[in-house]
Amino acid sequence: MVGILTYCEGHVELAAHLTRQFSLPGNTPTTAVACRDKHLTRTLLAAAGVPSARSYLVRNADTAVEYSVLLDGPVVLKPRSLAGSAGVHRADTPQQVRNAFAAARNAALLGLEKSAAPGVLIEEYLDGPEISVECVVLGDATVHIAAITRKVLGDEPGFQEVGHLVDATDPLLADPQIHDVALTALNAIGATTGVMHVEMRLTRRGPRIIEINARLGGDLIPHLVHLATGLNLPQIAADLAVGTDPELTPTRSQSAAIRFLYPAVTGRVTTMYAGLSASWLDTFEWTAEPGDHVNAPPHATLLDRLALAVVTGADPDTCHRRLQLTDERCGIHIQPDIVTTACVV
Known part of the structure; x- marks a missing residue:
């Protein structure tokens, strides 16, 4: 086969x-393109009457501000063709719209921007x-x-x-x-x-x-x-x-969850530790190491994640408690970037 x-x-x-x-x-190449190109996705959904978000393709920040008025409320700006929430931001004011447009236009992630359709979308929140x-x-x-x-x-x-x-x-x-x-x-x-x-x-x-x-x-x-x-x-x-029939019958009935640890400050990782072992802790993995420079939200991307933990449990509440315990038993130290200011007289 x-x-x-x-x-x-x-x-x-x-x-x-x-x-x-x-x-x-x-799937056909047309379908693949429709998924990668978020503007095309919205266009096809709107034509078919599928519940979605009102969305417009904008070429510059001034046009984005004009459409934000038309949308009349909080808006979201995003790259036309990226992934992992890269360059996606909410904006509530004209200046925030301009800032979010710049962030979306300049966003990059794992080289996807090299094959991405150009442009920025502004959408209703x-x-x-x-x-x-x-x-x-x-x-x-x-x-x-x-x-x-x-x-x-x-x-x-x-x-x-x-x-x-x-x-x-x-x-x-x-x-x-x-x-x-x-x-x-x-x-x-x-x-x-x-x-x-x-x-x-x-x-x-x-x-x-x-x-x-x-x-x-x-x-x-x-x-x-x-x-x-x-x-x-x-x-x-x-x-x-x-071309074979898949097995679609569940064989388990429980919950599973994952949590990603992001840095609280922008800086360089110095030390990290973890001190938990349990049958319900399926995976714990550091995705950063000492010496790495990481960015804190809202400037972080998935490349700034510090660690991930996967747990299982009988129900969602159990998983949430176990993730919290995992957080409490691990730690990381980040040396913040030094921010200098200049006084001009």
């Missing part, structure tokens, strides 16, 4: 072209909890929701993802609105097969699409799904890529 798939954001278009060239199962829906697309009108991921975000104006939680018995799994929005959104961008990572905000008006990704979710979300439900999303994606 032969198949082609990728979990890398920067390779989804290439993978789609290769599956088409060799007549293998997979969607209030409410953020989730991702881990979808298995089995056909044009068949979508199986494998899991719901509850996201923990850092303080605004940034939208750094500082943690995720998957619960096998999450009541949102049975929410018909979430299923309908995911299905209509995936149909709108032409998705036909594969594991898709669909991000939403649960607003007072109902679920609204944030973005659609033609790949597995990042941040070890597939690992959380496996720990919580037994479902193996990478294996499911591989099965679909070679």
Whole structure:
């Protein structure tokens, strides 16, 4: 059996072209482009009547300020084609809009900006909890929701993802609105097969699409799904890529969560320590080391993360307590950057 798939954001278009060239199962290049290009995503969703955010492509800061008035409220500015919340900021005032536009225009992450469609989006701010829906697309009108991921975000104006939680018995799994929005959104961008990572905000008006990704979710979300439900999303994606039926029956029923430690100050890492060992601590890993320079939010990216911890538990509350205990048992020291000021007489 032969198949082609990728979990890398920067390779989804290439993978789609290769599956088409060799007549293998997979989404079309058009669908891959629609997922990478957030402006195209919004355009297709709007045309299909899928609940989303009002969004405009802006070429300069002055135009962004004009559209912020039109949107009449808090706005979000983001790069047209990046990932990992890089360059995404909320803005409430004209000056904040200008600053956020500059941050979005200049954002870079893992080289993705080299193949990204140029431009900045300004969108209405969607209030409410953020989730991702881990979808298995089995056909044009068949979508199986494998899991719901509850996201923990850092303080605004940034939208750094500082943690995720998957619960096998999450009541949102049975929410018909979430299923309908995911299905209509995936149909709108032409998705036909594969594991898709669909991000939403649960607003007072109902679920609204944030973005659609033609790949597995990042941040070890597939690992959380496996720990919580037994479902193996990478294996499911591989099965679909070679044209075989995947196993979609859960074999576990618990919760799993991950938390990322971000620096409290910008500076250079000097020392770190961890002092916890437990059967429920699936993973603890330092992602920084002494000598590394790290940026504190709101200027941090996922490359500034210091550590990650993955825990399991019978329910979400247990996972939250265990993550808190893990935080308390580890520590890191950062030598802050020296800020100098000059007095001109």
